[in-house]
Amino acid sequence: MYRQNPNITLPENPDTIIWKYLDLSKFLDLLLYQKMFMSRSDKFEDQYEGTFSEPTFEDIKKIAENNPKFLHYYKSHRENVVISSWHANEYESFAMWQIFTKNNEGLAIQSTIGRLKEALALEKHFEQYIGEVHYIDYKKEYIPFDDAFFPFLFKRKSFQYEKEIRIISDVTSQKLSINDGLKINVDINKLIETIYIHPKSENWYKKLVTELVAKLGFDFKIEKSDLESDILI
Template structure:
């Protein structure tokens, strides 16, 4: 279930968000009606869930009298799972390039409000939504009075991601988390529109339409116009 969090900055409900993924992951989402959330320490960025240098120095001072303090934060990364979405009013050419391959990807267009509604069907785990802050990890401090903060800060080098995250802390659940977990979502509330890869071929476009029809979904589907014909 989605729960507002006092310390997390939440974008306005009508903020447009995107998820770019390949066809296999998209079909897994539709067939299972579950959203995959990755374990935070499995992301490519090794700094995920860690602290900036000024924060680490502050934490080391505390850890002098409490050795378990730093160990807790290191272990905590294994119990936090994340689903990443891209904030943008329009499609992002860069996101197509990064998250899809072979011109056969798809993009889900949604809003923050839709994500909040879609999460209401998950009764097992509490979900939180927050915008990522991009900072200088050598100079700026990350607050550590709230265990969610390390997962809502990234280095400025990743600012192009414009990320909003669905986050769940599974520390209190006695479960083994390998690569991540799948959570229940209301697919129809979550997906507002589907865009097909701008470089996709006609056979692929037809396949996507056929699959949606056979699976009983009536989402609005559009071919991305990033590769549309020039006018002159």
Template sequence: MYLNNKNITLPEDPDTVVWKYLDLSKFLDLLLSRKLFMSRSDKFEDQYEGTFSEPTYQEIKKIAEDNPEFLHYYKSHREKVAVSSWHINEYESFAMWQIFTQNSEGLAIQSTVSRLKNAFDSETQHQQYIGEVNYIDYKKEYIPFDDMFFPFLFKRKSFQYEREIRIISDVSESNIKLNEGLKINVDINQLIEKIYIHPKSENWYKNLVIQLVEQLGFDFTIEKSDLESDILI
């Protein structure tokens, strides 16, 4: 279930194109389970995930002087939040291929903001929030903490190349313990508009992906990335 939150912003155009770059095993797991994996927020490589900027931390620390549990709650809350990251870009990103696919057997899911919002209607157990990440100077700029999702929608400016939209799930109100993350129900046909095969992959790999997708009962448009297409001179 996707929920609106007036404090969380998204691109104005619902047809804004978004991407997820992943390897074949994760892609097949998505199709077979019809569930999207979301990583626990404190398991990301960036240790600042879900934390506050320095000005905000100083304010929280003052509040915590009279209420020590206040600071502990914010620290432990990271263990209860799961995130799925998507990249905003009208076109493929060479950098994203390099960062998120370890070899030439990766692929990319192309979707849109509206498709992401509509893909979670079948998920009734966990509420999903979708928002665009803000990139700020953590030493100078303030992160509001009147909304529990704000710490997960801010990152340091050094990550702004990611141009990230995030699907966020908070399991604080349930008894679920997140280990590496959480799998949520998703409408695959809504989620995926098109599949792009790694630009350095061989033709056999593209044919394999097409065959696997067909055998699993899906009919997505599958194309090879044109980043490595033949030059014209």
């Protein structure tokens, strides 16, 4: 279920458009099991996930001198936080297609922040928080640590192109042993507004996706990306 945290910032407009770019196998897994995968925070490629900027770390080290458990908590906490990443953008992103779809058979889910909140209502075991990521200079800027979620809502400026909106869940209290991540229940019909097919895909691929979606009992709007449409000249 979605919980609001007053310390976490999020665009106020519930109609803010968000995207998730993924390959067909992950998409079918989402539809078949109606569960969203959330990755363990320390399994992301970016080794800085869930860590602190240099100015913040200096403060933490001072506190940890008399309280070693303080620093250990932040290191171990990364293993208990899971994340689902979304891209906030009014339009499709050429960069996102390139990065998150490995071939011409990927697709993109278009949703909104409002839809995302509603879709998460099905999950009764894990609480989810939604927040926007802030991009800072990790050598100069400070990350506050008065909220346990803050380390997961900041990234280096090199990742600004991601315009990331995150679903974050802390499962520490569940005392689970998480490998790569976990799956949470979602209302698929509320989550997905439109499905966009990879701009470089063939017509047969759109037909295949359309038929698969229908056989699984869904009737989402399915569009071919127009990033590769014919030029008008």
